[in-house]
Amino acid sequence: MARWQPGATERLIIAAVDLFTEQGYDATTVAQIAERAGVTKSTFFRHFPDKRELLVAGQETLSRLLADGIAEAPADASALDAVAAGLERASSAMGPVNRQLGPRLKAAVAASTELQERDALKSIGLAAAMIAALVARGVPEPTAHLAGEMGVLAFKRGYAQWSEGDRSDDEGLTPHALAALEDLRLATLSLDLRPQIKAPTS
Template sequence: MARWEPNAQERLVRAALELFTEQGYDTTTVHEIADRAGLTKTTFFRHFRDKREVLFAGQNTHTRLLADAIGAAPGPATPLKAVRAALDALTATFTDDRREIGVRLRPVIAGHTELQERAALKRARLAGAMTDALHKRDVPEPTASLAAELGVRAFYDAFDQWADPANDRTLTELTRRTLDELRAALVALD
């Protein structure tokens, strides 16, 4: 086995999802994941604290992408337009070759309470990152948190559609459409 091999984190994620699908989350060990990926257990722990975290790889990158894109939005952009720019930046990283991960990820998380709790924490952190970035643009409350929550809702609703193998639209397209639908629903409340 090579001392260093590229794409270790991606290989670990794919190996974990394969094993979780084949034999279940509870019975899969870190050693099995590392072995399936052609890596060592030590390499696994360089990337993840435990097997639960392998399912939430990229969270720090996602929060940074969202915050940076909101910060880079044009000065006169409304809060929702800044959130749209952030969602475009995030969803651009979800290429079609990653769709398979989404397909496998959903049932694993749905089948375990601890993973559902971790997923809820990730969702809250994404919303928090966008809210904080909007605050830096001097967007007051509750506008900042509402725009962020709409963005997160749009992303997750669109992700569920995107992870459906029958769907051939990009995550960016689906997220934009969903955000537009949520915005229209918000206007209709009045």
């Protein structure tokens, strides 16, 4: 069996997602994942503490990229413009492997309550990173919370469209994430559109 080599992390993630989809999360063991990936169990545990953490591989890096993009946005940028800068920075780091995994990862999460819970925690972590970066820019907390949550939703919607869409589209994740954020921004404008209430006539 092969020893550790560059790309072991990616191979472990792909192997795990495939096995989760084929036979279910609960039935999949660390030994099976390692064997499918062509590495030893000890190599698995050098990369991940347990099989559940495979789902959030790269979360720390993704959170940092989102926060860095927000921090480096122009000083006069609005909260949502800063979030867009964070999405651009993070999306640029997503490559073909991330796109390939999208539909299979979605199916694996849908079939496991434990993975759904872990995915929810991942979303909370990404939002927290963006909120903290926005507050550090001087954005009021309520605005920062709303913008951060919108950023997570835009990233997830954009990623779904990118990973499940036309594979001849080679533009990358960025335009999909930014388009999703713009859709959400427009949706918020409609929240205050109330029907006119006519006064009762006598």
